[in-house]
Amino acid sequence: MHKDIQIKRYLPEEHAEPFWQTFHVPYDDTTSILDALNYIKEELDPTVSFRWSCRMAICGSCGYMVNGIPKLGCKDFVRNYPSALHIEPLAHFTVERDLMVAMDEFLQHLEAVKPYLIAEQPEPTEPHKPHRQTPAQLAKYKQFANCINCGLCYAACPQFGLNPEFVGPGAIALAHRYNLDSRDHGKVERMPVLNTHNGVWSCTFVGFCSDVCPKGVDPAAAVNQGKVESAKSMLIQMFRGGA
């Protein structure tokens, strides 16, 4: 079987504007979108550029828009598209070349929420021992720890499209992951970032971020649980301020 696949090309060293190019690609039931792209690069046009590595949906490199929906190229298949198939770079990110976008924009938001365990101060006296954490305590945050930083949720988020300063679903999910971790004591440091207009309150609860997440992280749930936390922390600040 063969399929005509359209790719949105952007080669800023040669053309000022993006353009569409069609490639005729063989496929069978097992051919992923990523397989098709690699075929194009190796057999048809070596200049077609895209990121990929693990091809098993865990490294998060190969996010593209497939027929307008954010997808991981390695976990989506040509067979799923009986009619037209067109591939574009992830929406809402700056396109650098072809399907490659500037991921630094996402990483800056990630760094802003302090996505690491902030220990109790002073640190516990027995640093060589693990904390205890029951399966129930683990279950509270585990889902949000499964984010692979692929950026699909940002490409799905209409608010991030309008306001690139919005911290965004992935980073908020990670902040929430640490806030919910029984070992963490850093919520008070993270909430100021989430409390702002560019934090959780930018979200209008469209929920498309959770629909497109390839790992079932449900960032929309994190954002909205974050709103509750944010409201609480702002109330506390108000009372403190008034005292």
Add this chain to the structure above:
Amino acid sequence: MQQFDVLVVGGGGAGLRAAIAAAETAPEGRIALLSKVYPMRSHTVAAEGGAAAVTRADDSFAAHFADTVAGGDWLAEQGVVDYFVKHAYQELVQMEHWGCPWSRQTNGDVQVRRFGGMKTERTWFAADKTGFHMLHTLFQTSLKYPNIQRFDEFFVVDLLVNDGEINGVLALEISTGELHAIQAKTVIMATGGAGRVFRFNTNGGIVTGDGMAMAYRHGVALRDMEFVQYHPTGLPGSGILITEASRGEGGVLVNKDGYRYLQDYGLGPETPLGKPENKYMELGPRDKLSQAFWQEQKKGRTGNYNGSDVVYLDLRHLGKDYLYERLPFICDLAKSYVNIDPVTQLIPIRPAVHYTMGGIETDALTETAISGLYAVGECASVGLHGANRLGSNSLTELLVFGRLAGEHAMRKAQSTDRQTDMGKNQEALRQWQQKLQTLMASKANGVTWVQLKRELVQAMEDGCGIYRTESGLQASLAKVRQLKQQYQQVQVGDTSRAYNTDLLQCLELEFCLDVAEAIVLASLERRESRGAHQRLDEGMTDRNDQDFLRHSQVFFQSQADATLTWQAVDTSLSTPGERAYGAQGQQSEAR
């Protein structure tokens, strides 16, 4: 450009752990972390099963040591193994303190699981995505340290070495195509393995032996390269990894007749379904299991999946709830890539190249023969794995030796007041700029990297597989050397500067070719069978300690064939003995 105290090449588990250790050793020290991909894309992310450390009261350092040394068929450096087993636990606890979501027992203690070749349950895990969680925990933790300066998507092409001392690296900034000479007092290679040298493998596309080739080209030996691990359970077609933890949790392997064939290969007797026993049957080591597949294939007892010979992994008796708790990723992978539901169906699997036991030779403190150049993780041969690595030792290795490398490199950087030879570094930069232009220039008989790569990975699979022969290896070696010649005519089709992934893949192929030559040469010269290296030739089918209880060291020669020497093995703590599993192993332990 700037000068750093410690420059780390590679943003996977080993590189991140090293960078953090360097940052903690000297908060005022300057650390650069260069990676050809964003760190969280590094292949540590795909490790599934877990990380080993003596944890339970009924376990001991001596037992972990014995399992690792015997698992490596006595080719491990025993002093290194001893250090490793004694520092493993504290590193996993450190990961716990950094937030790694380890799976837990009901009382909140860390849970450990069974793993192949391990006498006692000692493998810590985070469901079946342990590498993913470790990598993200390390990456996120690294963000805390302001003295770690990241250079994401900087592709290191070469080391700057002057008079036997490291000076820094040459790196291509992928987003601009600009080549930079980055100065550093010490450099830590943490660039991962070389599984992509083979056609059928579990590895990500980025695992191309870059760091191995770079150190090798500067005269550092690649050691024990003949030991390439085939993981017994990869998905047919893609090679996608199905974790050994599947068997640790009780999964069994059957051939096309539904027979648990491992009992025919020194791993029996058969253990009852749902009652796995350590070091028996499916919990044997990876080399033995992959070899058993090959034997079954020869006997015509393998099944077929879309044209691939396969055996089957049966997880059905574990039940849906348990599978979704312990092996959720495996269920997802099987569904997505072979359309199989492990709750009700058998998963077709076959061995796939997974791991390079050998690598850049280092001493027990991770330093190489070049002063100030360190290597750690899969790219390195510190001597932990010998002739066969036990599953779940490598994730711990990243931590134990990553920390060691980071600390030592930073201390060394602070104690040296080295003057860099800017002239020489600029000359190296000019040569590489010239080389890149030559690669992109059009040629009368130009070939693409795609053609050469296909021939390379096929030659490696044909001659350098699970079982090897003199004639097969000779043919592969001749082929690799011929491809190295042809590479002189390679032509990169993409001539743009920014984001030229065609150029990067062409450079990766050159790394692959050098590493491949070392693998085949060492395989040819090791005329015995040990661990993951098995020869079918007469007189070579057994282990031969008399002649080959030695490490191979392959040295690069510019404009000539690589050369090989042998190096003594540290067997100071445990005399080489019989390596046996199942009931046989039980007997030899009792003796």
